[in-house]
Amino acid sequence: MESEKELIAKIKSGDSLAFEKLITPYQQKVYNIAVGILCNYEDADDAAQETFIKVFKYINNFSGKSLFYTWLYRITYNVCLDILRKRNKSHFGFITKYFQNDEGDDMELQLEDTAPLPDEICMTFETQDEVRRAISKLKEHYRTAIVLRDIEGLPYEEISKILDISEGTVKSRINRARAQLKDILVKDFPELFKNYSV
Amino acid sequence: MKCLEIREITSEFIDGGLDEKNSSLVKQHISECVECSKYYNEIKTTVSLCNSLKPLTLPENFSFRLNEKLKKSDPWYKNKKLYISAAGLAASIYLIAGPFYSLYMNINNMQEQPQPTDYPQIVQNEAAADNDKQPAEVLKKEEAPATASLKEKPPEQKKQEEPDRILPPKEQNSDYNENEATLPQDIMPEPEIQSAPQKPAPQATPSPQVSMKPEATMPPEATMPAVIIAAVTPAPVQESPPEAVLFADMDNSAETKTAAPAAKSSGGGGGAAMASLAKSEATVLYIKNKGDNSDFKEWLAKNTAPITETNSHGFSVISLSSEDYTKAAEIAQKYSLNYVITDSANADFSAISDLLTPGNYIIFTN
Numbered sequence: 001m002e003s004e005k006e007l008i009a010k011i012k013s014g015d016s017l018a019f020e021k022l023i024t025p026y027q028q029k030v031y032n033i034a035v036g037i038l039c040n041y042e043d044a045d046d047a048a049q050e051t052f053i054k055v056f057k058y059i060n061n062f063s064g065k066s067l068f069y070t071w072l073y074r075i076t077y078n079v080c081l082d083i084l085r086k087r088n089k090s091h092f093g094f095i096t097k098y099f100q101n102d103e104g105d106d107m108e109l110q111l112e113d114t115a116p117l118p119d120e121i122c123m124t125f126e127t128q129d130e131v132r133r134a135i136s137k138l139k140e141h142y143r144t145a146i147v148l149r150d151i152e153g154l155p156y157e158e159i160s161k162i163l164d165i166s167e168g169t170v171k172s173r174i175n176r177a178r179a180q181l182k183d184i185l186v187k188d189f190p191e192l193f194k195n196y197s198v
Numbered sequence: 199m200k201c202l203e204i205r206e207i208t209s210e211f212i213d214g215g216l217d218e219k220n221s222s223l224v225k226q227h228i229s230e231c232v233e234c235s236k237y238y239n240e241i242k243t244t245v246s247l248c249n250s251l252k253p254l255t256l257p258e259n260f261s262f263r264l265n266e267k268l269k270k271s272d273p274w275y276k277n278k279k280l281y282i283s284a285a286g287l288a289a290s291i292y293l294i295a296g297p298f299y300s301l302y303m304n305i306n307n308m309q310e311q312p313q314p315t316d317y318p319q320i321v322q323n324e325a326a327a328d329n330d331k332q333p334a335e336v337l338k339k340e341e342a343p344a345t346a347s348l349k350e351k352p353p354e355q356k357k358q359e360e361p362d363r364i365l366p367p368k369e370q371n372s373d374y375n376e377n378e379a380t381l382p383q384d385i386m387p388e389p390e391i392q393s394a395p396q397k398p399a400p401q402a403t404p405s406p407q408v409s410m411k412p413e414a415t416m417p418p419e420a421t422m423p424a425v426i427i428a429a430v431t432p433a434p435v436q437e438s439p440p441e442a443v444l445f446a447d448m449d450n451s452a453e454t455k456t457a458a459p460a461a462k463s464s465g466g467g468g469g470a471a472m473a474s475l476a477k478s479e480a481t482v483l484y485i486k487n488k489g490d491n492s493d494f495k496e497w498l499a500k501n502t503a504p505i506t507e508t509n510s511h512g513f514s515v516i517s518l519s520s521e522d523y524t525k526a527a528e529i530a531q532k533y534s535l536n537y538v539i540t541d542s543a544n545a546d547f548s549a550i551s552d553l554l555t556p557g558n559y560i561i562f563t564n
Contacts, residue, residue, distance in 0.1 A: 016268075021264075026488075027256055027260060027261065028254075028255070028256050029253075031254065031256055031257070031260070032253050032254050035254055041257065043258070045257045047262065048260070049260075049264050049267060051269055052264055052268075053268060053271055056268055056271075057271070088499055092537060095290075112540055127247075128250075128251055128252060131247050131251060132251065133246070146248060149213075150245050150248035150249060151248055151249075151251055153249070156213075156215070162208075167262075170208055171209070171215070172206075173211055174213075175208070175209035175210070177205075178209050178241050178244055178245060179205070179209075179241065179249075181244050182241055182243075182244040185243075185247065186240060186245055190246070190496045192243060194468065195245055
């Protein structure tokens with residue numbers, strides 16, 4: 001199994017098959033991050049494709065001083081921001097429509113069945129859908145913080161590099177994002193929190 | 199600690215990021231305060247809900263569509279290995295035939311041909327972009343119609359290869375080189391670039407990206423003549439600085455001498471680049487050098503406006519001390535800068551080279 005470093009060296013010497021090996025494990029992650037930020041499947045598809053095209057184009061400029069995924073997710077984030085700017089919306093209100101298809105029908109979330117669920121919470125597909133909708137109601141920077149930290153599980157340090165903000169800002173952003181998301185979820189899904197009612 | 203203070207660090211407490219002292223404080227507080235205990239548990243549930251989200255599957259044919267796009271943007275994608283082997287074979291043939299060919303050319307047209315002694319060196323060092331160009335030039339004279347058709351890109355291909363926000367509106371002139379104009383300058387160059395020669399001659403010294411990209415100018419179905427050796431060799435480690443490209447096509451613009459005569463640039467093209475930027479809608483980060491750059495600053499003061507939170511578009515400049523490159527990256531990101539300028543010939547961007555992203559360029563004006 002070749003390391004990422006070896007694959008990147010091969011790509012730089014012109015081996016495009018190595019590029020495929022390098023990006024395959026990241027395709028789904030990049031797509032999921034894009035869905036989380038953009039709240040729209042088609043745009044996320046475009047963003048993910050655009051991200052990998054940029055990675056291929058500029059891989060020669062990757063010097064290896066940061067982790068590859070940090071560089072990759074940073075490009076993903078910037079591509080998503082470009083798309084958001086084009087939409088001319090800095091944040092979304094109730095974003096339900098972005099999870100709808102052209103006819104206005106709710107799109108079925110394409111969930112994988114393989115990932116095991118934690119013991120304490122067993123979410124139905126409907127609950128998953130609603131949690132995503134709740135996240136989509138957050139402002140972009142809070143949404144991104146939740147996506148990178150609580151969905152992708154990235155450490156503060158890497159989030160700080162991806163978003164190009166200090167770790168302190170990352171912490172406070174995650175804190176506020178969680179507090180806002182909690183308020184939305186408590187309102188929409190009180191049953192999930194009933195054990196903690198005073 | 200008050201409830202509000204506890205709630206400020208509850209999230210970090212859940213992530214296990216607090217030190218022992220603060221961690222104990224939070225534990226103690228939530229065991230005594232009913233409201234904060236509820237808040238803590240609700241945040242914890244929220245985090246668990248997010249942790250439990252299953253990943254979405256990729257859209258249909260994602261990889262296939264990506265491959266198709268990559269092939270379209272770079273016709274040699276997936277065929278590079280094959281072409282590299284072919285190039286190796288061509289290089290071998292050239293190694294044997296080169297001196298004879300050179301001799302032949304020398305006899306026929308001594309005044310117009312490069313020195314024949316160059317050829318063996320070219321073959322031995324395929325990765326050197328400077329040398330790669332020379333056999334192409336030699337053959338171009340012999341096979342002008344054929345090579346001209348190869349160099350001509352279909353219009354739609356040109357459009358796809360043009361990266362977003364790469365260059366300001368370009369000056370049209372007969373010397374304009376399409377390949378150079380669309381170089382991906384929006385990613386930071388490698389540290390080695392910083393020590394590259396300051397006075398490049400773009401026509402004679404192609405930039406590294408040019409040496410990587412000519413493959414895109416060749417239709418995939420075209421047969422590969424020996425002159426394409428340069429196109430398939432890996433990018434040389436030593437690259438020309440970005441100014442070699444940007445300034446090259448600015449040098450002939452009419453504004454060069456009038457708009458920014460004071461701009462400091464040993465290459466003579468900095469003023470032209472500045473003039474071009476002044477007309478574009480670019481946001482510029484200027485990292486100033488410690489040395490005397492009063493004339494350059496004077497020009498900046500006249501032609502630029504200070505950047506603000508709400509004015510992140512247009513030709514604006516932030517000045518920074520040359521040491522503060524991390525801050526530079528932060529600002530570049532915050533304001534979506536299109537250009538980063540330094541007049542420091544020895545600027546070391548290596549610390550932030552992976553952080554600067556598409557859309558941010560470096561221009562050396564010294």
